[in-house]
Amino acid sequence: MNLILLGPPGAGKGTQAKILEQGHGLKQLSTGDMLRAAKDAGTEIGLKAKAVMDRGELVSDDIVIGIVSERLDMPDVQKGVIFDGFPRTTAQAAALDKLLASKGQKINAVIEMKVDDEALVKRITGRFTCAKCGTGYHEEFAKPKRLGVCDKCGSTEFTRRPDDNEKTVRDRLQVYNKQTAPLVDYYRGQGNLHVIDGMADIADVTREMEAVLRQLKA
Ligand code: ADP
Ligand code: ADP
Ligand code: ZN
Numbered sequence: 001m002n003l004i005l006l007g008p009p010g011a012g013k014g015t016q017a018k019i020l021e022q023g024h025g026l027k028q029l030s031t032g033d034m035l036r037a038a039k040d041a042g043t044e045i046g047l048k049a050k051a052v053m054d055r056g057e058l059v060s061d062d063i064v065i066g067i068v069s070e071r072l073d074m075p076d077v078q079k080g081v082i083f084d085g086f087p088r089t090t091a092q093a094a095a096l097d098k099l100l101a102s103k104g105q106k107i108n109a110v111i112e113m114k115v116d117d118e119a120l121v122k123r124i125t126g127r128f129t130c131a132k133c134g135t136g137y138h139e140e141f142a143k144p145k146r147l148g149v150c151d152k153c154g155s156t157e158f159t160r161r162p163d164d165n166e167k168t169v170r171d172r173l174q175v176y177n178k179q180t181a182p183l184v185d186y187y188r189g190q191g192n193l194h195v196i197d198g199m200a201d202i203a204d205v206t207r208e209m210e211a212v213l214r215q216l217k218a
Pocket of ligand 2: 059
């Protein structure tokens with residue numbers, strides 16, 4: 001089964017993808033995480049992507065489709081993928097349909113997560129991540145159980161993304177509305193779209209997602 005979590009920056013895609021990975025044998029595929037890893041490793045792709053990402057614009061379709069295509073050939077994603085932050089343009093969506101079709105697969109559901117702009121800004125500006133295991137947190141909405149210690153791995157080092165500031169977030173929201181929001185109609189046209197209320201608490205959003213998955217399996 002292949003799912004897409006579609007929603008603006010800060011909607012909770014990464015948070016929910018990591019929760020859903022657990023019970024369903026699916027693998028999160030976050031193009032943002034992959035691009036940040038390339039940036040940190042200083043690869044050619046990383047170097048090309050860095051300035052674009054720091055400005056909150058989109059990395060070119062060719063680069064992103066290339067890394068997704070390589071990733072989908074790996075053995076750990078063959079049972080199914082939760083796409084997080086991909087596709088972001090209609091060209092990427094069309095390329096993904098083609099890639100999956102060549103493997104006899106398809107997108108089974110697209111879950112659109114709706115969250116108000118002001119809530120998104122709050123979520124993004126309070127977001128931080130465990131430097132060791134990548135678990136996501138929020139200063140107010142998802143604090144570690146022990147202050148300054150990662151729940152999952154015990155690390156005391158955390159990072160913040162350079163693009164998680166108010167100015168860049170507002171630019172990223174505009175980019176989303178212009179380049180990514182049209183995908184809602186694309187997937188509605190395919191009959192795959194499920195819309196959920198992303199304003200609810202993390203656990204309630206998970207429950208809504210689980211309900212969509214049950215419906216698919218029924
Ligand atoms: P995305 O992957 O869509 O950019 P994240 O999953 O990283 O979003 O969530 C953005 C921030 O908001 C994180 O700090 C996360 O802990 C927090 N968050 C996620 N879901 C919720 C929610 N339902 N309510 C409040 N805060 C949330
Ligand atoms: P968020 O969910 O907070 O918007 P991501 O981690 O998904 O953040 O993306 C961070 C940045 O990485 C984006 O602003 C963009 O520059 C780049 N990026 C990630 N995924 C894509 C994609 N599918 N196409 C183009 N650029 C992407
Ligand atoms: Zn950790």
